[in-house]
Amino acid sequence: MLLTLFTNSSELAEEADEAGIDRIGLDLEHIGKHDRQEGLSTWISDHQLSDLPDIKKRLKNAQLFIRTNPMHAGMKDEIDRLIDLGAGALMLPYFHSVQEAERFIECVAGRVDVSLLVETAAAAVRLPRIARLAGVHDIHIGLNDLHHSLGLSSHFELLQSRFMQHLTAELQETEHLFGFGGIGRLDDESLPVPADLVYAQYAFHGARSALVSRVFTARRAPDSNLKEEVLRARKRLKYWFQSDPETLASAHQQLCRLLEPRRL
Secondary structure (H helix, E strand, O other), X not given: OEEEEEOOOHHHHHHHHHHOOOEEEEEOOOOOXXXXXXXXXXXXXXXXXXHHHHHHXXXXXXXXXXXXXXXXXXXXXXXXXXXHOOOOEEEEOOOOXXXXXXXXXXXXXXXXXXXXXEOOHHHHHOHHXXXXXXXXXXXXXXXXXXXXXXXXXXXXXXXXXXHHHHHHHHHHOOOOEEEEEEEOOOOOOOOOOOHHHXXXXXXXXXXXXXXXXXXXXXXXXXXXXXXXXHHHHHHHHHHHHOOOHXXXXXXXXXXXXXHHHHOO
């Protein structure tokens, strides 16, 4: 399972690197994000390019990962600058067309890994073509923005939907690694849906990539050990991936029943 953590805390980056998280870096998406998410209960990054050198020097094992701005006139210069500063993978957010994804891949020109963040209805509809583009390392389905784009009540409504199954079925037919959403800590009882039930959905959909959610690291006890918690998460994910189809289908139905009263 490929785990990715966004942080501008050099201390957390170093701890996460030692804990075995695969990709660590910054969310530098700023263009348009505040306007489209204003008034929503979503996190907007305050990460800055100036944070990058200190994060980079803390990483001994993890790949330095950056979420860029959406496509814009200066994208080639932005990409060149991030690669020069040591980025090993770049994620394109909030795109709508196949052409935008192709242009991003062209600007990267094979120098680092390309990750595509599918979080608009237009990109989701065009996923069969997007998922077959050459030069893509992985694809991530962004549940937060995508559920808003689709007019759904929550990212959980999207996660349990037939539409989500359709998207992941398309991705399973390609060679690209893919994932969605984020994972919380197994013992975090404040989560709206039990973390273990969410873990099961990765195996149900065949997704082998996930973000490590902000609450995974933010709500830990002061004396907690991140490496142990990451190992627990990986062990439980492995359990679900080794489970039979009937067990996974049962976990998916359990999620659907849990969310039924919350639908609009």
